[in-house]
Amino acid sequence: xxxxxxxxxxxxxxxxxxxxxxxxxxxxxxxxxxxxxxxxxxxxxxxxxxxxxxxxxxxxxxxxxxxxxxxxxxxxxxxxxxxxxxxxxxxxxxxxxxxxxxxxxxxxxxxxxxxxxxxxxxxxxxxxxxxxxxxxxxxxxxxxxxxxxxxxxxxxxxxxxxxxxxxxxxxxxxxxxxxxxxxxxxxxxxxxxxxxxxxxxxxxxxxxxxxxxxxxxxxxxxxxxxxxxxxxxxxxxxxxxxxxxxxxxxxxxxxxxxxxxxxxxxxxxxxxxxxxxxxxxxxxxxxxxxxxxxxxxxxxxxxxxxxxxxxxxxxxxxxxxxxxxxxxxxxxxxxxxxxxxxxxxxxxxxxxxxx
Amino acid sequence: xxxxxxxxxxxxxxxxxxxxxxxxxxxxxxxxxxxxxxxxxxxxxxxxxxxxxxxxxxxxxxxxxxxxxxxxxxxxxxxxxxxxxxxxxxxxxxxxxxxxxxxxxxxxxxxxxxxxxxxxxxxxxxxxxxxxxxxxxxxxxxxxxxxxxxxxxxxxxxxxxxxxxxxxxxxxxxxxxxxxxxxxxxxxxxxxxxxxxxxxxxxxxxxxxxxxxxxxxxxxxxxxxxxxxxxxxxxxxxxxxxxxxxxxxxxxxxxxxxxxxxxxxxxxxxxxxxxxxxxxxxxxxxxxxxxxxxxxxxxxxxxxxxxxxxxxxxxxxxxxxxxxxxxxxxxxxxxxxxxxxxxxxxxxxxxxxxxxxxxxxxxxxxxxxxxxxxxxxxxxxxxxxxxxxxxxxxxxxxxxxxxxxxxxxxxxxxxxxxxxxxxxxxxxxxxxxxxxxxxxxxxxxxxxxxxxxxxxxxxxxxxxxxxxxxxxxxxxxxxxxxxxxxxx
Numbered sequence: 001x002x003x004x005x006x007x008x009x010x011x012x013x014x015x016x017x018x019x020x021x022x023x024x025x026x027x028x029x030x031x032x033x034x035x036x037x038x039x040x041x042x043x044x045x046x047x048x049x050x051x052x053x054x055x056x057x058x059x060x061x062x063x064x065x066x067x068x069x070x071x072x073x074x075x076x077x078x079x080x081x082x083x084x085x086x087x088x089x090x091x092x093x094x095x096x097x098x099x100x101x102x103x104x105x106x107x108x109x110x111x112x113x114x115x116x117x118x119x120x121x122x123x124x125x126x127x128x129x130x131x132x133x134x135x136x137x138x139x140x141x142x143x144x145x146x147x148x149x150x151x152x153x154x155x156x157x158x159x160x161x162x163x164x165x166x167x168x169x170x171x172x173x174x175x176x177x178x179x180x181x182x183x184x185x186x187x188x189x190x191x192x193x194x195x196x197x198x199x200x201x202x203x204x205x206x207x208x209x210x211x212x213x214x215x216x217x218x219x220x221x222x223x224x225x226x227x228x229x230x231x232x233x234x235x236x237x238x239x240x241x242x243x244x245x246x247x248x249x250x251x252x253x254x255x256x257x258x259x260x261x262x263x264x265x266x267x268x269x270x271x272x273x274x275x276x277x278x279x280x281x282x283x284x285x286x287x288x289x290x291x292x293x294x295x296x297x298x299x300x301x302x303x304x305x306x307x308x309x310x311x312x313x314x315x316x317x318x319x320x321x322x323x324x325x326x327x328x329x330x331x332x333x334x335x336x337x338x339x340x341x342x343x344x345x346x347x348x349x350x351x352x353x354x355x
Numbered sequence: 356x357x358x359x360x361x362x363x364x365x366x367x368x369x370x371x372x373x374x375x376x377x378x379x380x381x382x383x384x385x386x387x388x389x390x391x392x393x394x395x396x397x398x399x400x401x402x403x404x405x406x407x408x409x410x411x412x413x414x415x416x417x418x419x420x421x422x423x424x425x426x427x428x429x430x431x432x433x434x435x436x437x438x439x440x441x442x443x444x445x446x447x448x449x450x451x452x453x454x455x456x457x458x459x460x461x462x463x464x465x466x467x468x469x470x471x472x473x474x475x476x477x478x479x480x481x482x483x484x485x486x487x488x489x490x491x492x493x494x495x496x497x498x499x500x501x502x503x504x505x506x507x508x509x510x511x512x513x514x515x516x517x518x519x520x521x522x523x524x525x526x527x528x529x530x531x532x533x534x535x536x537x538x539x540x541x542x543x544x545x546x547x548x549x550x551x552x553x554x555x556x557x558x559x560x561x562x563x564x565x566x567x568x569x570x571x572x573x574x575x576x577x578x579x580x581x582x583x584x585x586x587x588x589x590x591x592x593x594x595x596x597x598x599x600x601x602x603x604x605x606x607x608x609x610x611x612x613x614x615x616x617x618x619x620x621x622x623x624x625x626x627x628x629x630x631x632x633x634x635x636x637x638x639x640x641x642x643x644x645x646x647x648x649x650x651x652x653x654x655x656x657x658x659x660x661x662x663x664x665x666x667x668x669x670x671x672x673x674x675x676x677x678x679x680x681x682x683x684x685x686x687x688x689x690x691x692x693x694x695x696x697x698x699x700x701x702x703x704x705x706x707x708x709x710x711x712x713x714x715x716x717x718x719x720x721x722x723x724x725x726x727x728x729x730x731x732x733x734x735x736x737x738x739x740x741x742x743x744x745x746x747x748x749x750x751x752x753x754x755x756x757x758x759x760x761x762x763x764x765x766x767x768x769x770x771x772x773x774x775x776x777x778x779x780x781x782x783x784x785x786x787x788x789x790x791x792x793x794x795x796x797x798x799x800x801x802x803x804x805x806x807x808x809x810x811x812x813x814x815x816x817x818x819x820x821x822x823x824x825x826x827x828x829x830x831x832x833x834x835x836x837x838x839x840x841x842x843x
Contacts, residue, residue, distance in 0.1 A: 035442050061442045073478050154441070154548055175619050176574035183577035184697065187485065189567035191579045206471050206485045206562060208493075218495065219546045220441035226503065277483065 026056040029307045030077065032070055034084035034294070035061040035222060036115070036157070039245045040327035041082070047323055048314045055307050063155050063220065064088055071105055071299055072096045078299055079308040084156050084239075085287075086111045086295025090338065098301045108339030109297040110351055112315065113324065113331050115239040116260030116292070117157070117164050119251040120225075125234040128249070136251045137168055140235050141180040148224040148236030149217045152203050152273060156287075157221045159273040160259055161237040162201045163289045166192070166271045167257050170199070185213045198272060205276040239292075244328035262291045298344065309344045316350040409531040410515070413558040414463025415470070421459075423517060423531060429454045429462075432514045434537025437544035439497050447499045448541040453516035453532070456489050459557065466490065466559065474515075474534055475556040482534075482551050483560065489513050494536055496543040508543040511536050515554060530554065566678040568663075572616030572700030580678070583607065587665055594662040594751075596683045604682045606664030610655045613638055613700055625780020630738035632656040637701045640681050643694040648681070650690070651706035657742075657778055658749045660685040663695060685749075730775075730813065730821055734789070734842035737780030744819065750774060755810050757826040759833060767824050769814030772805055772840075781842050790823050791839040798823065798834040802842070813837060 033041050038061050045057040062070070064083040070076040072092050083089065086109060093106035119136055121128055126146075131139045140147050152158035169177035182190050188204035209215055216233045218224050225246060227233045240260075243250045255261040259268055268289035275285030296315070298308040314320050321331050337343055340353035410421040432455045435448035460466045468486045475481040487493040492511025497504055516535045517524060524533055530553030536545045568583060570576045587593050587607045597603045614620075614627030632652040640663075641647040655661055660683045665672065672680055676693035728741035742750075750770045758764050772788070781802070788805045790798045805811055812824040825832040 038442060063441055066441075069480075073480075174574070176576060176616075179575040179577050183571075183575050184567070184569035188562060188565050189577055189579050191567075191581070204565065205473075205483045205560070208485045208487065219548055222441060222443055223495075223504075230503075232504075 024054060026054055027304055027307055029055050029057045029079050029304055029311060031057055031059040031080045031082070031311070032067045032076075032078050033059060033061050033080075033082040034064045034067060034156075035220065036084050036239050036242055037061065037082055037294070037329070040241070040324050040329045043323050043327055044315060044320060047319060048311055051314070051319075052307070052310065055310075057311070065154075065156075068092045075099070077301060077303050079302040079304045080296065080298055080311055081106075082112075082294065082296040084115070084292070084294055086293040086338075087290075089295045089297055093297065093299065094339075098299075101301055103300045105299050105301065106297045106339075107300070107342035108337060109295040110312070110316075110347070111293045111332065111336050111338065111354070112296050113294040113329055114260050114262075114292050115241055115294070115329070116253070116258040117160055117237050118240045118243055118253055118258065119235055120228060120238040120243045120248045121235045121250070122228060122231070122248055124231045125228075125249075127234075131235075131251055133251055133254070137172070137174060137177050141177070143214075145214060145235065146233045147181065147215055148227060148233040149215055150221040150224055150236070151207060151217055151219050153207060153275055153277045154219050155221055157237065157239060159201075159203070159275075159287050160292070162190070162203070162273050163259065163268070163271045164237060164253065164257050166199055166201060167268070167289070168253075170270070171256055171267075172254075181215070185209055185215045197270060199270060201271065201273045203273060203275050203277065207277075241327065241329040259289065259292050265290050305344070309346050313346055313350060316347070409555065411556045412459060412463050413556070414460055414465075415559050416464030419463050426454050426459075426515070426517060426532075429458055432458075432512060432537060434512065434514075434535075434539060435541045436516070436535035436537050436550075437499055437541075438547040438550045439502060439544050440547045443502055445497070445499055445502055445544055446547075448538065448544060450520050451514070451516040451535045451537060452518040452521075453514040453535065456484075456513045456515060456534075456557070459515065460489075460559065463559070469562060471560045471562045473556075473558040473560055474551050474554055475558065476551055476553040477530065477555045478553065480551065480553075482549060484513065484549075486562075492536065494545045494549065496545055499541065499544045505543060509539055511538055511543070511545075513537075515557075528552070566696075568612070568679060568695065569697045570612060570616040570700075571697065572613065572702060573618050574616050574621075576615050576621060578612070578615070583665055583679075586611075594659045594683075596660065596662060596664070598682070602667050603669075604662070604664035604680070605666045605669070606662045606679070606682070608659045609638065609640075609650075609661045609663055609681065609698075610657055612663055612698055613652070613655060617700055617702070625737040625777070627657075627778065628738065629656055629740050629778050631702070633740075635705050637704045637706050639699040639701060640692045640695055641697040641699065642692045643696045646692060648690045648692055649701075652700075653706070654685070657746070658685060659683075659751045660749060663698075730838060730840065732775055732779045732840045732842075734840075735782040735785035736776075736842050737782065740775075740779045744815070744821075747813070747821075748815070750778075753812070755812060755824070757810055757812070757824045759824075760828075760830045765824075767812060767814035767822075769812040769821070769824065771809070772811040772813060772823070773809075775813065775840065776805070776842075779842075785842040787843040789841040789843050790834040790837050791841065792834050793820075793836040793838050796834060798832050799843075800825065800828065800832050804828070813840075 045059055049055060049057055064085045067081060067083050068088045071078055071081055089106055089109040094104050097104050127139045149161060150158035152162055165178050165181055187208045187210060188206055191202040193200050209217055221238055224236045255264055256267055272286055272288045296312060298305055302308050316335055324331050334352040336354040337351035338354045408420040409423050412419050431452055433452045436451045437446050437448035439445045471483050471485055472489050473481050473483045494511060496508035514535050514537050515532045517532055532554040534551040534554060566580050568578045587605055592607050592611045594608045595603055595605045610627055617628045617631055620626050636652045637649045638652055638655055639647050639649045662683045663679050664682045665679055679695040680693045681691055729744045731741040733739040747770055751774055752768060752770060754768045756764055756766050786802055788800045788802050810826050813821050814824050816822055820836045823834040823837050
């Protein structure tokens with residue numbers, strides 16, 4: 001019996017020791033973000049997890065509308081939402097209530113960064129040696145030049161590309177730039193109407209290119225990146241941050257065209273894109289030109305709101321800012337907050353109330 | 356019991372130890388598994404309601420509802436389907452079984468090239484597929500291993516799947532029905548946005564009513580159906596012609612369409628550059644079948660008897676001619692191109708002499724461009740113009756009853772003064788329309804008054820001359836034998 005007691009005691013001690021050998025459970029932090037944030041948020045997440053080993057960031061990247069839809073229509077429990085169009089947050093998350101709690105999905109957001117559209121190309125692109133800020137519109141409409149277009153029905157950079165081309169036509173010409181790019185290229189045409197100072201670009205329900213088109217339309221800008229790098233297209237409009245992250249060449253556009261300057265909002269607002277394609281019941285498919293704004297919020301039903309707050313605070317911290325800058329996507333300073341009073345207390349000191 | 360106590364303690368300790376030493380997983384995530392962009396939380400029907408309607412199809416012959424069993428009784432299609440998300444994540448092909456969309460639509464009247472197909476999920480998410488996608492599998496495809504685009508994916512078919520890997524779809528993640536693009540081999544995936552889940556409705560949508568006409572000259576313009584119709588139905592520049600079978604064609608004069616792209620002035624005063632047309636270029640009218648005819652700009656200039664028609668007897672044109680056809684009393688049958696989709700102005704091409712000589716009904720019009728001018732228009736205009744009598748008669752000749760202040764009512768036939776002014780265009784500083792007669796008589800009228808006078812005409816006299824009819828104005832403004840108009 002004595003031997004048994006000794007063995008049992010030893011075994012129990014070993015058990016006690018071993019019970020502490022496994023890693024502590026990590027808290028999952030579910031992040032849904034716009035796909036143009038893949039690289040900076042990937043780096044941000046890695047640094048955040050290094051600082052918070054008890055948190056496991058589970059990130060999914062989609063088009064911004066799709067990000068929102070996961071919250072408000074699919075009712076996925078998400079801890080942090082970041083979109084490439086901050087207007088979608090009040091439009092969808094403020095307006096709609098979580099059926100479980102009866103509360104709106106959000107009451108605040110931080111407008112943390114902007115971006116600028118530019119014309120991406122590579123040294124292999126046709127006329128790469130001669131394209132510049134003055135002749136780009138003429139170069140991309142030359143015979144044989146293949147222009148990529150992210151489908152405006154699915155991708156914000158797609159409908160923003162339509163805006164850029166129309167604004168360019170109106171401000172610097174040529175006067176038929178939009179038609180040079182799009183006329184006769186689709187089975188069903190993109191239509192343009194002018195009324196009371198607003199040019200409305202109407203995208204048909206089916207956007208299908210004809211044979212022998214010079215346009216290459218893909219569902220997402222990511223796919224165009226691959227086609228550009230492989231030489232299957234010559235040019236396409238992409239966010240400057242993404243172009244720089246991929247080491248591509250670009251023609252920068254003037255502030256009046258690149259959708260990156262707040263002071264140009266009255267000018268950007270002269271164009272709007274209307275989608276005949278009602279993709280979601282809850283999204284009004286009309287987008288007015290304005291400065292690009294990225295928004296981030298913590299849904300009211302976030303399961304891990306404390307950790308989410310830590311993540312957002314990390315984004316706004318010096319370390320977070322440095323990471324974003326390294327990835328060519330600098331943050332606003334200060335970061336304006338819509339619904340400042342509703343901000344979590346820990347974030348108030350890091351943001352400024354929107355004017 | 357006492358004897359068993361140590362064994363029990365030992366067993367409990369073992370269980371505790373083993374359990375504690377397992378690798379500690381992350382707390383279960385609170386989100387759904389990563390999904391295609393169409394997931395929905397609620398299944399359409401519970402498994403206990405197998406007889407419920409799962410799909411409504413609104414086709415060209417009406418609406419029909421289907422239970423799952425009904426769908427399974429239709430010819431089954433099997434194949435391999437997967438998809439790629441916008442961020443590049445690939446869901447490799449899996450074995451799927453369902454019903455082809457074409458077979459399903461055959462139940463409600465079928466599908467033709469003028470239609471699209473909207474596939475809708477129960478949460479309102481919808482995708483619209485083109486005829487070519489549904490019938491020819493016209494999709495961008497990717498290699499499931501590398502994610503790179505592939506050019507020849509083989510035979511692709513669009514189906515509503517109800518089984519995956521031999522089992523019914525998971526109602527929590529896919530619903531009852533899911534759209535799949537089936538391939539014969541596991542060598543392709545398509546974009547994830549086509550992979551609609553939780554499908555409960557399919558709707559046929561008319562599409563071909565929408566069309567556009569591409570105009571190419573100094574600039575490029577695309578005229579859509581709405582713009583063309585508003586122009587051809589009275590608000591802008593309607594023109595009509597009744598053929599020998601008494602069919603009335605309505606549309607817009609060709610020269611006005613040319614005027615949209617002959618320079619950067621697309622619309623409004625002086626949009627058609629008559630001087631440029633007089634100098635000569637060619638206009639190529641191209642049909643969707645590739646057939647084209649080329650006309651001389653001199654022949655087309657100001658000619659309302661060459662029109663691009665979009666209706667016949669008030670109806671849209673038929674298949675062969677849809678959407679536009681070149682018709683008119685100055686268009687020969689050989690020139691009457693149907694299915695027009697493009698008009699090209701070859702501004703740097705001078706018409707070959709034989710080009711104007713080969714086209715019968717319009718030969719006279721071309722020839723008269725060099726005839727003696729009966730009327731000229733000059734001064735503060737964008738482009739000085741002159742017309743022979745036959746050329747004037749090719750313009751929009753109207754009949755009107757006008758009242759002379761002394762002679763009373765008279766029926767006249769001529770060209771509106773404002774049309775002539777529009778053709779020439781006038782400079783902002785122009786104030787006076789000065790009409791000069793063959794005997795030197797000059798009638799000066801305020802330009803504003805002329806612009807406001809709808810029925811002010813230059814009308815044809817029985818003696819082959821031109822008089823001015825200026826209804827509402829004193830008789831001294833009614834100049835006779837007008838030879839020249841000058842804007843001052």
